[in-house]
Amino acid sequence: xxxxxxxxxxxxxxxxxxxxxxxxxxxxxxxxxxxxxxxxxxxxxxxxxxxxxxxxxxxxxxxxxxxxxxxxxxxxxxxxxxxxxxxxxxxxxxxxxxxxxxxxxxxxxxxxxxxxxxxxxxxxxxxxxxxxxxxxxxxxxxxxxxxxxxxxxxxxxxxxxxxxxxxxxxxxxxxxxxxxxxxxxxxxxxxxxxxxxxxxxxxxxxxxxxxxxxxxxxxxxxxxxxxxxxxxxxxxxxxxxxxxxxxxxxxxxxxxxxxxxxxxxxxxxxxxxxxxxxxxxxxxxxxxxxxxxxxxxxxxxxxxxxxxxxxxxxxxxxxxxxxxxxxxxxxxxxxxxxxxxxxxxxxxxxxxxxxxxxxxxxxxxxxxxxxxxxxxxxxxxxxxxxxxxxxxxxxxxxxxxxxxxxxxxxxxxxxxxxxxxxxxxxxxxx
Amino acid sequence: xxxxxxxxxxxxxxxxxxxxxxxxxxxxxxxxxxxxxxxxxxxxxxxxxxxxxxxxxxxxxxxxxxxxxxxxxxxxxxxxxxxxxxxxxxxxxxxxxxxxxxxxxxxxxxxxxxxxxxxxxxxxxxxxxxxxxxxxxxxxxxxxxxxxxxxxxxxxxxxxxxxxxxxxxxxxxxxxxxxxxxxxxxxxxxxxxxxxxxxxxxxxxxxxxxxxxxxxxxxxxxxxxxxxxxxxxxxxxxxxxxxxxxxxxxxxxxxxxxxxxxxxxxxxxxxxxxxxxxxxxxxxx
Numbered sequence: 001x002x003x004x005x006x007x008x009x010x011x012x013x014x015x016x017x018x019x020x021x022x023x024x025x026x027x028x029x030x031x032x033x034x035x036x037x038x039x040x041x042x043x044x045x046x047x048x049x050x051x052x053x054x055x056x057x058x059x060x061x062x063x064x065x066x067x068x069x070x071x072x073x074x075x076x077x078x079x080x081x082x083x084x085x086x087x088x089x090x091x092x093x094x095x096x097x098x099x100x101x102x103x104x105x106x107x108x109x110x111x112x113x114x115x116x117x118x119x120x121x122x123x124x125x126x127x128x129x130x131x132x133x134x135x136x137x138x139x140x141x142x143x144x145x146x147x148x149x150x151x152x153x154x155x156x157x158x159x160x161x162x163x164x165x166x167x168x169x170x171x172x173x174x175x176x177x178x179x180x181x182x183x184x185x186x187x188x189x190x191x192x193x194x195x196x197x198x199x200x201x202x203x204x205x206x207x208x209x210x211x212x213x214x215x216x217x218x219x220x221x222x223x224x225x226x227x228x229x230x231x232x233x234x235x236x237x238x239x240x241x242x243x244x245x246x247x248x249x250x251x252x253x254x255x256x257x258x259x260x261x262x263x264x265x266x267x268x269x270x271x272x273x274x275x276x277x278x279x280x281x282x283x284x285x286x287x288x289x290x291x292x293x294x295x296x297x298x299x300x301x302x303x304x305x306x307x308x309x310x311x312x313x314x315x316x317x318x319x320x321x322x323x324x325x326x327x328x329x330x331x332x333x334x335x336x337x338x339x340x341x342x343x344x345x346x347x348x349x350x351x352x353x354x355x356x357x358x359x360x361x362x363x364x365x366x367x368x369x370x371x372x373x374x375x376x377x378x379x380x381x382x383x384x385x386x387x388x389x390x391x392x393x394x395x396x397x398x399x400x401x402x403x404x405x406x407x408x409x410x411x412x413x414x415x416x417x418x419x420x421x422x423x424x425x426x427x428x429x430x
Numbered sequence: 431x432x433x434x435x436x437x438x439x440x441x442x443x444x445x446x447x448x449x450x451x452x453x454x455x456x457x458x459x460x461x462x463x464x465x466x467x468x469x470x471x472x473x474x475x476x477x478x479x480x481x482x483x484x485x486x487x488x489x490x491x492x493x494x495x496x497x498x499x500x501x502x503x504x505x506x507x508x509x510x511x512x513x514x515x516x517x518x519x520x521x522x523x524x525x526x527x528x529x530x531x532x533x534x535x536x537x538x539x540x541x542x543x544x545x546x547x548x549x550x551x552x553x554x555x556x557x558x559x560x561x562x563x564x565x566x567x568x569x570x571x572x573x574x575x576x577x578x579x580x581x582x583x584x585x586x587x588x589x590x591x592x593x594x595x596x597x598x599x600x601x602x603x604x605x606x607x608x609x610x611x612x613x614x615x616x617x618x619x620x621x622x623x624x625x626x627x628x629x630x631x632x633x634x635x636x637x638x639x640x641x642x643x644x645x646x647x648x649x650x651x652x653x654x655x656x657x658x659x660x661x662x663x664x665x666x667x668x669x670x671x672x673x674x675x676x677x678x679x680x681x682x683x684x685x686x687x688x689x690x691x692x693x694x695x696x697x698x699x700x701x702x703x704x705x706x707x708x709x710x711x712x713x714x715x
Contacts, residue, residue: 039655045671069656074670077651084652087561090568091652261479283674284475346674 029119030323035065038325042070042097043078046309049342050332058337066324075099085314086111092314094325098146100216100308101397103136108391112145113313113322120326122147125334128354135386136216137310145312147333150348152274152307153380154210157281160294160369162186162198162269170270171296176211176239179299183248186269200248202259202268204240208404210272211236214304217387219396219425226396226425227418233400237407237414244408264289272298274306275377279347282367290366295373303384309348349377356382392429399424464688471685475678494678501679503658504686507665510576510654511644512690514661518580518643519636525585526635530593531624535606545594552587557648564652574655579646589635596631597624633701637694644691662687 040050047070053059054068071093073081079102085092086109098106106112115122122144126134133148158170166185173179183200190197201207209215212232221228243249250267252259262268264286271277281293298304311329313322332338339350340358350356356378364370403421406412412420470478474490498504532538533545567578601624609619625632650661657665666683669676 045674048671048674071655071657072668073651073664074667077647077664077667080648081651084560084564088564088568091564091573257479257483258481261481261483264479265481267481279674284676285479287476346671 030327032063032065035067036321036324037067037069038095038321038328039069039071039093040095040097040311040328041078041082041093042072042309043075043099044072045346046070046097046348047072049345049348052345053332053338053341054328056337056341058335059331062331063324063327066328068328086316089316092316094313094317094321095328096312096314097149098310098312100133100136100152100214100305100310102394103146103310104217104389104391104393106312107137107139107145107389111315113315113317114143114145115147115313115326115329116142116144119323125330129333129351130353130381130384132213132305132384132386133308133310133351136389140388146310147312147329148308148351149311149333149339150309150342151351151381152276152305152349153377153384154214154272154274154298154302154304154306155295155373155376155380156270156272156298157277158270158294158296159266159289159292161292162266166269171294173296173299175300176242180242180246180248183243183270184246187248190266196247198266199250199268201243201250201270201272202252202262203249203254204243204408205254205404206272207243208236208240209306210298210302210304211239212304213385213387214306215397215400216305217389217393219393219400220390224390226392226429227400227422230418234414234418237404237417240404241407241414244410260285272306274308275349275373276307276347278365278368278373282347291369294368294371295376297376297380303380305381305384308351349374349381353378353382392425395428396425399428464692467681467688468685470677470681473678473681475676478677478681490678491682494682497676498679498683501669501676502660502665502683504662504665504683506658507660507662508686510659511661511663511687514576514579514650515640515643517576518583519640521580521584522586522589522639523632523636526589527593527597527625527628527632528620529585529590530595530597531620533590533594534598535601535603548587548590552591560648560652567653573653574659575653578653579649579661580643583639589639592635593628593631597628600631601627630701630704633698633704637698640694641691644687 040046042050050068051070054066072078078097079099082092082096082098083105086106096112113120126144126147129148130151133151134144137146137148138144156170156173163170163182163186166182166188168182168185170182173182179200186198186200187196188198189195212218220226227233250262252262252268258267263271263281278293278295281287281289286293311332313325313329317325332342334352336352336355336358339352339355340360342348343350343355344360355361361374361378362372363374365373399421403412403417407414407417466483469484469487471494472491473484473488474493477484477488477490533541563578563582567573570577572578572581605623606619609623614622644661645663646661647663647667650664651667654660654664657668660668662683666680666687669680669683
């Protein structure tokens with residue numbers, strides 16, 4: 001009998017110790033004295049920006065024992081690699097960057113740590129991050145799977161000299177109809193050879209995202225019906241059709257050589273994109289046009305975000321590495337100094353609203369003729385509406401792009417393109 | 431009066447000239463993209479996107495080269511690409527020839543079933559296998575090593591099929607029997623008789639494997655985890671930023687990565703043609 005009691009007590013003791021240890025692990029906080037090496041997987045030039053952040057004195061003094069390595073790939077390749085690692089349940093890096101276009105996929109499919117829960121408690125730290133960006137990474141049940149690190153409020157870029165020559169003002173275009181009317185004046189045959197050599201814009205494809213708040217979410221109504229409310233989507237198809245029929249676009253394929261050249265040769269006079277495009281214009285697309293490009297609200301003060309990055313911690317990362325990884329994510333996303341360094345280094349616009357009041361936002365930018373463009377970006381960012389994302393957003397978006405293209409090239413009428421797209425989306429998600 | 435012979439000679443000359451003209455036009459379509467890569471590689475980013483597009487070389491090579499080396503351990507990446515491609519080529523040639531020889535000249539139980547099974551694997555899209563493949567490599571602890579990029583494909587269905595088809599018709603069974611009577615062991619027959627006689631097919635398999643390995647992007651992307659271990663395609667893709675793309679460095683890196691492939695084509699084109707001719711003559715005899 002004594003033996004049985006003894007063995008039972010021993011088991012109970014071990015069981016309780018395990019429970020205690022497990023409880024203790026959940027309570028564990030980041031230990032700044034333990035050296036750790038983390039890897040951040042990302043794309044493009046994020047490395048340049050984050051390297052500058054981790055080399056800053058502030059970061060070094062706060063996290064002297066965190067060493068951050070980077071593995072960068074191009075945009076699509078990075079997300080393909082991450083998708084493979086998440087699906088395999090192994091091989092992801094401690095911190096993974098996500099572009100906003102991919103966020104819905106990961107929100108729906110899982111594999112990323114819920115940062116809203118303890119010990120991360122993200123909700124405590126993200127009050128000052130722009131709301132629409134946070135909502136894009138929040139699931140219906142309140143999980144936060146990534147934190148926005150930069151955003152891209154959509155604006156209209158335009159060439160002041162070309163607008164003046166056409167006798168128009170593009171700083172405050174009230175509606176898309178007004179834009180098309182002014183676009184007709186911008187579209188001209190400058191050298192009189194019978195061929196148009198200046199257009200208002202490169203392609204109507206650059207426009208469709210703006211009236212849809214950037215196309216990040218908002219593809220389904222509350223009841224899960226695709227492309228509703230109908231009028232909203234029909235209006236977009238009508239708009240791209242109208243632009244093409246007005247003959248004011250140069251019909252250039254995005255990112256082709258002639259498309260890139262058009263921004264410095266004067267072939268196009270306006271462009272719609274995220275704030276980051278300003279950095280591309282300034283540094284390599286058209287650096288010689290310093291002082292001529294300007295920035296304005298899109299027509300009718302439409303609000304959208306085109307681009308933006310998030311930082312996440314994959315679920316598969318061991319617990320002891322998640323804590324320092326969260327410290328880095330928190331620093332990069334919620335520390336004003338880090339946000340400003342990222343902005344200054346690669347023109348990625350901050351997601352942290354407290355930075356919008358920094359004196360740098362009020363500085364005139366010589367490339368844009370000393371216009372205070374950053375203030376405008378911040379103003380737009382604060383107003384962009386929240387859109388709930390759904391796991392079917394990627395499907396809806398892909399099908400919608402085909403519908404837009406078919407309307408532009410005249411393959412489908414507006415109604416047909418809409419009906420077909422809606423039908424296709426509903427078939428795919430059933 | 432022009433003789434019939436002269437007329438015939440003239441018509442041959444005209445048709446030959448016409449043929450060469452067509453070939454010249456067609457070859458321009460094939461050569462131009464390569465030429466254009468080298469033109470862009472020699473231009474600074476600012477002089478790249480012009481209208482009309484640049485047709486002649488610029489003077490930006492030095493700047494592009496400096497930028498390339500600043501952003502990437504490029505020669506290390508070239509070494510990785512070369513090492514992996516050479517290992518993939520050598521091992522694929524060895525194992526596929528061995529398997530092809532077995533299927534072509536040996537009789538064993540289940541031979542047809544096994545061969546058909548191997549052939550059937552060709553119908554499975556590679557992308558479907560990527561997650562199990564990745565999981566296996568993690569389990570083997572082969573991540574960030576060269577091994578996953580050549581070991582799983584050492585004995586691949588295409589190579590085995592190619593070698594089997596070639597060896598079946600080009601090596602007489604009597605020759606193998608004679609070698610056996612002379613006391614040659616099977617492995618020695620493979621090395622001394624099969625490999626030399628299979629040279630044209632080996633050239634085709636070798637070149638396709640080398641190019642396939644050199645251009646393997648996705649496999650290298652998911653397996654290799656840092657700049658120093660990247661192959662050239664993955665390394666160059668990492669230069670594609672959003673805000674600031676250094677196209678000059680990318681084009682120079684692309685041009686440099688093309689050189690080994692062009693050299694291989696130039697030096698081994700004779701072998702490829704010989705292999706194709708051998709196939710066509712075999713059918714004619």
